[in-house]
Amino acid sequence: MKRILAQCKKELVQFRRDRLTLALAFLLPFITLLIFGFAIRLESKDIPVIVQDFDHSNLSRSFTERLYGTNQFTPRQWSGSNPARDAIDMGIAKAAVIIPPKFSSQVRAGIPTTIQVLVDAADVNNARVVQAGVQSVTNFFMQDQRLLPTTSTVTAHTRLWFNPGRLESLFIVPGTFGVVLWIFPSLLMAIAMVREREKGTILQVYTSNISAVELLLGKGLAYWLIAICEAILIIGMGALLFHLSFAGDPTPLLFGTLIFLADSILFGLMLGVKADSQAEAVQGVSLIGFVTSLLLSGFIYPLNNIPFPLSLVPNVIPARYFIDISRDAFVRGTGWAGVWLSVVMLFVLGFFFFNVARKGLDRMQLSD
Amino acid sequence: MRRFLNTPFFALVLKEIRQILRNKQLLFLLIIPPIVQLLLYGSALNPDVQNLKLGVLDYANVYESRELVAALTENGIFAAQTPPVSEAELSDRVETGKLAVGVVIPPEFPRRLAAGNAEIQILIDAVNANTAGIANSYLSQIVLQYNRRLKTTQTALPVQAQVLFLYNPGLTSSWFFIPGVMGLVLTLIGTITSAIAVVKEKDVGTLEQLLMTPAASWEILLAKVVPLFFLLMGDVLLALTLGRVVFRVPFQGNFLLLMVLSACYLFVTISIGALLGTIYQQQQQVLLTAFFINMPMVETSGAIAPVESMPPFFQTLSLLNPMRHYIAIVRGILLKGVGLEALWMHALALVVFAIVLVTISTRQFRNQLS
Numbered sequence: 001m002k003r004i005l006a007q008c009k010k011e012l013v014q015f016r017r018d019r020l021t022l023a024l025a026f027l028l029p030f031i032t033l034l035i036f037g038f039a040i041r042l043e044s045k046d047i048p049v050i051v052q053d054f055d056h057s058n059l060s061r062s063f064t065e066r067l068y069g070t071n072q073f074t075p076r077q078w079s080g081s082n083p084a085r086d087a088i089d090m091g092i093a094k095a096a097v098i099i100p101p102k103f104s105s106q107v108r109a110g111i112p113t114t115i116q117v118l119v120d121a122a123d124v125n126n127a128r129v130v131q132a133g134v135q136s137v138t139n140f141f142m143q144d145q146r147l148l149p150t151t152s153t154v155t156a157h158t159r160l161w162f163n164p165g166r167l168e169s170l171f172i173v174p175g176t177f178g179v180v181l182w183i184f185p186s187l188l189m190a191i192a193m194v195r196e197r198e199k200g201t202i203l204q205v206y207t208s209n210i211s212a213v214e215l216l217l218g219k220g221l222a223y224w225l226i227a228i229c230e231a232i233l234i235i236g237m238g239a240l241l242f243h244l245s246f247a248g249d250p251t252p253l254l255f256g257t258l259i260f261l262a263d264s265i266l267f268g269l270m271l272g273v274k275a276d277s278q279a280e281a282v283q284g285v286s287l288i289g290f291v292t293s294l295l296l297s298g299f300i301y302p303l304n305n306i307p308f309p310l311s312l313v314p315n316v317i318p319a320r321y322f323i324d325i326s327r328d329a330f331v332r333g334t335g336w337a338g339v340w341l342s343v344v345m346l347f348v349l350g351f352f353f354f355n356v357a358r359k360g361l362d363r364m365q366l367s368d
Numbered sequence: 369m370r371r372f373l374n375t376p377f378f379a380l381v382l383k384e385i386r387q388i389l390r391n392k393q394l395l396f397l398l399i400i401p402p403i404v405q406l407l408l409y410g411s412a413l414n415p416d417v418q419n420l421k422l423g424v425l426d427y428a429n430v431y432e433s434r435e436l437v438a439a440l441t442e443n444g445i446f447a448a449q450t451p452p453v454s455e456a457e458l459s460d461r462v463e464t465g466k467l468a469v470g471v472v473i474p475p476e477f478p479r480r481l482a483a484g485n486a487e488i489q490i491l492i493d494a495v496n497a498n499t500a501g502i503a504n505s506y507l508s509q510i511v512l513q514y515n516r517r518l519k520t521t522q523t524a525l526p527v528q529a530q531v532l533f534l535y536n537p538g539l540t541s542s543w544f545f546i547p548g549v550m551g552l553v554l555t556l557i558g559t560i561t562s563a564i565a566v567v568k569e570k571d572v573g574t575l576e577q578l579l580m581t582p583a584a585s586w587e588i589l590l591a592k593v594v595p596l597f598f599l600l601m602g603d604v605l606l607a608l609t610l611g612r613v614v615f616r617v618p619f620q621g622n623f624l625l626l627m628v629l630s631a632c633y634l635f636v637t638i639s640i641g642a643l644l645g646t647i648y649q650q651q652q653q654v655l656l657t658a659f660f661i662n663m664p665m666v667e668t669s670g671a672i673a674p675v676e677s678m679p680p681f682f683q684t685l686s687l688l689n690p691m692r693h694y695i696a697i698v699r700g701i702l703l704k705g706v707g708l709e710a711l712w713m714h715a716l717a718l719v720v721f722a723i724v725l726v727t728i729s730t731r732q733f734r735n736q737l738s
Contacts, residue, residue: 121539122544141527
């Protein structure tokens with residue numbers, strides 16, 4: 001125990017002296033939080049739309065007004081031989097609404113009329129958003145013009161739970177905690193581990209009476225403490241800047257964070273033990289860490305959209321469980337009842353990483 | 369030709385090519401990560417709204433209510449799960465995220481339907497704001513259609529918005545992401561490999577030897593860059609082939625234009641890498657700094673989440689990100705099939721970035737030598 005603490009203290013002293021790693025530990029995570037938190041949005045607001053009105057009637061004008069009256073679309077002008085298609089090709093507008101001639105006369109006569117909407121579907125998600133937006137504008141328009149019965153037989157009372165204002169930050173920011181706290185602590189740990197070997201100081205460790213497990217625990221403990229400081233900074237600043245507050249019992253998040261940070265550290269140790277050079281360690285952690293926590297964790301897009309063989313991978317990715325816990329703490333608020341399994345999984349994965357790292361270290365010792 | 373083959377420049381190029389071919393790590397870096405990333409991003413990133421888990425608590429359980437449930441589930445957007453037995457169970461399952469949407473049809477539904485004022489309750493799990501918004505609009509559309517079916521036999525609405533999806537009629541998400549990942553891969557691999565190529569000479573201490581050869585400093589740098597440039601062009605072709613074969617991404621535009629602009633972009637990434645290589649002395653510092661620079665660049669480029677959805681400030685900021693322009697160009701050429709008439713601004717930006725960065729990095733390299 002004493003040896004573990006001594007090792008831990010030595011690591012902390014070493015850590016404080018290195019400017020680049022200090023920046024890596026605190027500055028870059030913070031910048032990442034800011035960029036992810038502010039810049040990652042899926043739903044466009046103010047989508048540029050061009051209206052080509054062949055009817056020029058009061059009715060068609062009131063449709064146009066309705067369309068621009070939502071805060072979702074902004075008007076764009078474009079002229080040319082084929083303004084609708086050209087404007088989308090040139091990227092001037094994301095959608096074009098074409099109101100046919102005889103629109104008003106057909107509507108008045110009770111003949112079903114179609115309004116054609118061209119959508120730039122290069123961005124798939126926003127194509128759907130545009131479709132939904134135009135659809136609801138059309139419905140409003142019909143109700144407004146009394147083309148639909150004003151009282152409907154079935155009324156749906158819809159409630160959006162947890163996030164009635166549909167704030168995207170509530171979804172993205174708790175996820176960002178998972179990504180940031182996965183990538184950076186493990187990167188720091190891996191670098192620290194490889195450095196020992198690159199500088200040759202690992203030999204000194206071998207000659208001392210500290211055992212392999214004690215070395216791992218001592219190093220791990222030091223970086224775990226650093227990671228906790230990072231977590232306090234990131235989660236605290238995130239909550240402050242994006243107005244998050246606990247929706248329920250915060251203890252699962254507390255425990256979950258501590259275990260998740262340990263996972264992250266152990267993952268770094270595991271790669272650090274395996275890698276031969278710092279270059280390799282940095283590449284390994286940044287590639288594997290980035291890909292797993294960003295793509296296979298449900299951070300941006302729903303996990304159940306991942307196709308079959310690949311969909312098995314998220315089950316062994318700690319960031320995925322931590323994001324569940326973090327979203328529960330800040331948005332859902334179901335507490336232990338909802339997330340106990342995620343906390344257990346984090347624990348199990350941590351145990352696995354530790355064993356792999358220990359085995360790797362044993363082998364390292366034998367070969368020398 | 370013979371005279372060219374005898375120049376110090378050609379000898380240096382040969383030396384670099386030999387070094388690259390012997391460097392297993394570099395070759396690995398040029399081939400494996402691009403393939404893995406393209407495949408992963410292409411299949412894992414998917415904003416589809418489909419098979420949302422729907423739980424219906426149907427207290428009425430009559431023909432009309434079953435009709436409504438059928439209307440909800442017949443389009444593949446909602447997938448019915450085992451029906452909950454009580455309202456408590458329904459809300460519990462929505463709370464814990466086991467259901468995305470919960471619908472309650474009250475017992476008095478048939479009676480009120482006859483009276484013409486029936487109500488149903490819909491709960492949507494809105495933690496994921498984006499999915500919830502789209503699901504919500506689908507739901508109201510379905511209820512609207514159902515209403516109409518009750519009243520008239522005529523199914524067509526008086527005004528219908530017929531939506532035509534251009535460029536990607538099937539809304540295949542990988543078509544959006546593959547061009548983004550191409551930009552991402554070229555940026556990551558380009559900066560790292562060129563930075564390593566420049567810094568390694570210093571790290572190992574062979575730069576002085578190079579300086580004693582009759583080659584000029586620009587020749588040394590160019591000789592380093594040229595083989596790398598061709599290998600990275602190979603990566604462009606690799607990415608295009610993978611996109612075409614695995615994900616069936618269309619290629620609507622001009623191949624030559626894409627290659628020329630890709631070359632332009634490679635100059636940008638190689639110069640960034642070379643610049644990093646001249647600043648630092650060791651590989652690990654270079655790699656860490658590359659990581660510093662690449663992360664924000666990737667995040668604001670529109671590779672993962674569209675630029676148009678970002679807040680205005682970040683949209684303006686992203687104009688300074690060469691990767692954003694490159695991705696816009698690749699999407700434009702591949703999906704839209706447009707040419708310079710639509711992309712000239714992005715192309716111009718790339719050319720300017722390339723010229724500025726190449727100038728700075730050569731100057732830096734020269735300064736460092738003297």
